[in-house]
Amino acid sequence: MAQDGRLWSATTRSLGRLAQGYLLAAAIGVPLGVLTARSNWMKVTFHPLVLGLQALPSICWLPLSILWFGLSEQAIVFVVVMGSLLAITISAEDGVASVDPLLLRASGTLGIRGLRFYAGVLVPGALPGIVTGLKLGWSFAWRALMAGELLFVAGGLGQLLQQGREVLDAAQVMGVMVCIVVIGVVVDQVAFRIVELKVRRRWGLAEA
Amino acid sequence: MLTDLSRRVREKIADRFAVRNLLVPSRRREGPAKITVSQVRHAFRNEVVALDDVNIDVHHGEFVCLLGPSGCGKSTLLYALAGLMTPSGGNITVDGVTVERPGPDRVLMFQEPALFPWLTVRQNLTFVLHARGLTRREADERARIFIHRVRLDGFEDALPHQLSGGMRQRVSLARALALDPEVLLMDEPFAALDAQTRSAMHDLLQSIWMRDRKTVVFVTHNVREALVLGDRVIVMAGRPGRVLQDLEVRLVRPRDPDDDNLVALSRQIRDALTRAQRATTPMPGAKEPHDAEVPGPPDRIPSRTPPPVGAGF
Numbered sequence: 001m002a003q004d005g006r007l008w009s010a011t012t013r014s015l016g017r018l019a020q021g022y023l024l025a026a027a028i029g030v031p032l033g034v035l036t037a038r039s040n041w042m043k044v045t046f047h048p049l050v051l052g053l054q055a056l057p058s059i060c061w062l063p064l065s066i067l068w069f070g071l072s073e074q075a076i077v078f079v080v081v082m083g084s085l086l087a088i089t090i091s092a093e094d095g096v097a098s099v100d101p102l103l104l105r106a107s108g109t110l111g112i113r114g115l116r117f118y119a120g121v122l123v124p125g126a127l128p129g130i131v132t133g134l135k136l137g138w139s140f141a142w143r144a145l146m147a148g149e150l151l152f153v154a155g156g157l158g159q160l161l162q163q164g165r166e167v168l169d170a171a172q173v174m175g176v177m178v179c180i181v182v183i184g185v186v187v188d189q190v191a192f193r194i195v196e197l198k199v200r201r202r203w204g205l206a207e208a
Numbered sequence: 209m210l211t212d213l214s215r216r217v218r219e220k221i222a223d224r225f226a227v228r229n230l231l232v233p234s235r236r237r238e239g240p241a242k243i244t245v246s247q248v249r250h251a252f253r254n255e256v257v258a259l260d261d262v263n264i265d266v267h268h269g270e271f272v273c274l275l276g277p278s279g280c281g282k283s284t285l286l287y288a289l290a291g292l293m294t295p296s297g298g299n300i301t302v303d304g305v306t307v308e309r310p311g312p313d314r315v316l317m318f319q320e321p322a323l324f325p326w327l328t329v330r331q332n333l334t335f336v337l338h339a340r341g342l343t344r345r346e347a348d349e350r351a352r353i354f355i356h357r358v359r360l361d362g363f364e365d366a367l368p369h370q371l372s373g374g375m376r377q378r379v380s381l382a383r384a385l386a387l388d389p390e391v392l393l394m395d396e397p398f399a400a401l402d403a404q405t406r407s408a409m410h411d412l413l414q415s416i417w418m419r420d421r422k423t424v425v426f427v428t429h430n431v432r433e434a435l436v437l438g439d440r441v442i443v444m445a446g447r448p449g450r451v452l453q454d455l456e457v458r459l460v461r462p463r464d465p466d467d468d469n470l471v472a473l474s475r476q477i478r479d480a481l482t483r484a485q486r487a488t489t490p491m492p493g494a495k496e497p498h499d500a501e502v503p504g505p506p507d508r509i510p511s512r513t514p515p516p517v518g519a520g521f
Contacts, residue, residue, distance in 0.1 A: 106322035109290055110336045110387065111312030120335060124326050204325050204369025 006160065007179065012158040015183070016075070016143060021080025022141045029137065030083045030130055033092025034122060047093070058083030058144035062151060076148045083144025084137035091136060095129020096122055131199050137191040143182050170180050231473045234440050234456035240300060240304070241265035242423050243289065243391060250284055250449075260448035266391075273438035275428055277481065279388030281449025282427045283395055290316040290393050299495075302391060314338060317397045321376035323368040329355065330364040332415035333383050340387060345448045354386040355379075357416060367388060378412070385416065394426045398433070407465060410436050414417040414462045431474040431481075436463045443477060445484040452484050453477075508517040 036042045036050070061082045062075070069075040099122065107113075107121045122129070149158020157176055164172035200206040243266040250259040258281040266272050280505050287293045288300055300307045302314060310316070317472060323332050333351035334344075344351065355364055358378040368376055370473060384392055398406040414437065417424065423477040431445040434441045435457055443453040455477075 005480075100322075102318060102320055102322045103324065105292060106316075106318065108292065109312070109314070109316040109393075110308075110339070110383070112336060112339045116339050121324065121338075124324070127326070174420035202326055202367065202368060 001166065008159050010155060010160045010176075011179065011183070014149065014158070017077055017156065018080060018141055018145050020114070021145070022138060024077070025081045025083075025085040025088055025137060026134060027082075029088030029133070030092045030123075032085075032090070033089040033130075033133070034096050034118065034126065036089065037093045037096035037126075038122070050089055054086045054090065054124050057129040058140065059147040059151070060202060062148055066152070069152070071152065073154070076152065076154060079148045080145050084141035087140050088130075088133045088137040091133020092126060092130050095126030096134065098129060099125035105185075112157055127199055128196075128203055131192070132194050135188065136198065139184065139188060139194065142180075146180060213379075215297060230458045230469055231441075231476065232456050233459065234432060234454045236470060237265070237267050242268045242270075242303060242426070244299075245285070245289075246299050248288065248295070249286070249302060249385050250281070250295040257448035259288075260450050262298070262449070262451055264442060264451065264454070266423060266425060268423055271417060271424045271437060271439045273426045273428055273434035273441045274444060275314045275434040275441050275477070275486070276444030276452075277429060277446055279449075280444040280446035282429075282444050284449065286395050286425060286427045287392055289391075290314055294314070312336075312387050313385050313390045314393055315384040315391075316393040316395065317380055317384050319396045319399050321368065321373075321380040323379055328367055329371075329379050332368070332379060334380070334385050336383060340493045347392050350386050350442060354382040357385070358382040360411065372405075374401050374415060377401065377409065379408075381413070381416075385422075386418070387472070389422075391425065393424045394424065396427055396429070399428070399430070406433075406469070410461065411438065431477050432465050432470065435459070435470050435474055435477075436465050441477070443480065445481065450472065452455065453480060489496065 032046075036046050057107060058079060061079050065075040065078040065082075069078060103121060103125060107117055145156075146158045146161075149156040150162055151158075157180055160178045161173060161180075164170070164176060197206065224254060243264070243371045245262055245264040245266075248259055249257070251257050255448070262281075264272075269460065274285065276282045284293070284295075289294045289302075289307065291307045294308075307314070324335065329337055330348075331353050333354060334347040337347035338344075341353055351364075355361060358381055360375060360378055361381070363371065363375065368379065371379070377400075398409045401409065410433065418435075426434075426437055438457055441453075441455045441457055442451055443455065444450065445452045459467070459473075463470060480484070
């Protein structure tokens with residue numbers, strides 16, 4: 001499996017989808033979370049919606065996604081986005097809400113407003129929370145992708161797993177499972193851990 | 209022997225008068241005031257009257273200390289000056305313009321340094337300077353000057369959490385001064401520091417102030433601090449918050465907190481405060497005030513209402 005290149009091509013295919021969906025979710029989720037925290041109107045209308053939808057397992061978006069996008073690449077990316085978007089939004093919102101109110105008052109009196117306030121004070125202030133959200137979002141995205149690929153044949157690691165079952169090849173099934181675990185652990189424990197630690201150190205939240 | 213005694217008596221009387229003359233009710237000054245506080249009153253939602261008919265004029269280049277026990281409304285008044293809260297009545301103007309929202313012409317320094325924790329010392333200064341429209345080069349140069357002025361050369365690239373409390377407050381001071389505000393508002397900025405650091409900060413602030421002569425409004429509950437720093441000491445009393453005395457301090461600068469005259473003056477003010485408190489409180493506190501702290505019942509109204517988060521922007 002690894003020799004004939006099927007594993008490799010399936011992995012790149014899965015990771016490509018994941019990257020698309022995840023980056024899209026981050027690009028929408030972080031600003032959405034910041035805005036929800038800052039505007040009362042958004043807090044009233046959007047916050048309950050986000051919390052409610054979070055109760056929905058992400059794979060439940062698949063039928064709707066297939067209806068909207070057909071059996072296409074977009075359908076599975078949509079599931080990935082919906083899987084991680086809400087977690088990222090909620091964490092970004094919490095991050096902004098936990099920024100020291102003193103810093104907000106100080107920014108006002110120091111004359112920092114508008115875009116500079118959002119980009120220079122609010123987002124950096126909320127960054128420890130945002131990074132935690134991104135990490136959580138990543139693991140949700142990874143789960144959503146695998147579930148999606150298992151159910152709907154379109155190449156990728158999930159499909160490889162399903163194929164293993166169909167040809168009664170337990171070795172292939174286990175091999176792919178290990179592969180999924182390794183990717184998950186490497187990204188979660190290595191990439192995110194380094195970023196998180198760096199942020200926490202810089203922010204003075206953890207010992208250097 | 210008799211002549212000796214009479215000389216000593218005369219000296220004592222002269223001393224008394226000398227002390228008297230060092231602290232006089234401040235006179236009305238000519239010319240337009242920099243800051244005008246007129247008929248300001250403020251009641252909190254729980255109907256505690258924080259300020260009741262407060263009228264103060266501050267002139268350009270004056271160092272004014274607002275002194276009083278906690279709950280006398282001094283911090284509320286300062287927050288109103290900064291534009292972080294709107295008093296329920298009256299009017300506050302700076303240079304003739306009514307204060308409505310916070311702005312960099314009236315920089316407020318808090319009891320905590322309020323530095324951006326993810327920025328280095330230098331970046332904390334340049335960030336706010338960029339916000340005021342300075343170019344990168346101008347901001348760097350200005351940051352260098354003011355970091356030097358608070359004697360933090362060599363710490364430009366340190367992060368706030370790597371500095372001591374006093375150093376952080378110095379960065380905060382440098383940041384406020386670098387903005388070159390019309391008015392500098394200070395809310396007990398040294399209250400959280402230990403006595404030695406605080407007195408070093410007083411020296412530093414005095415020397416910086418003697419050079420720039422900025423208009424400063426400084427809130428404190430420490431009588432000696434007020435006397436060391438202020439040209440004018442406005443003594444306030446609580447319940448309802450009001451101005452008790454408006455005094456002009458005529459001690460030569462730089463001032464020493466252990467100077468005999470200063471100590472005598474601080475006793476005078478403390479006595480006045482205790483009398484005022486007795487007059488308003490039905491059950492006078494039997495406890496004697498210690499140190500140079502203003503006597504104030506601890507179970508009173510909180511001294512400051514933080515304005516709603518992010519008020520004003």
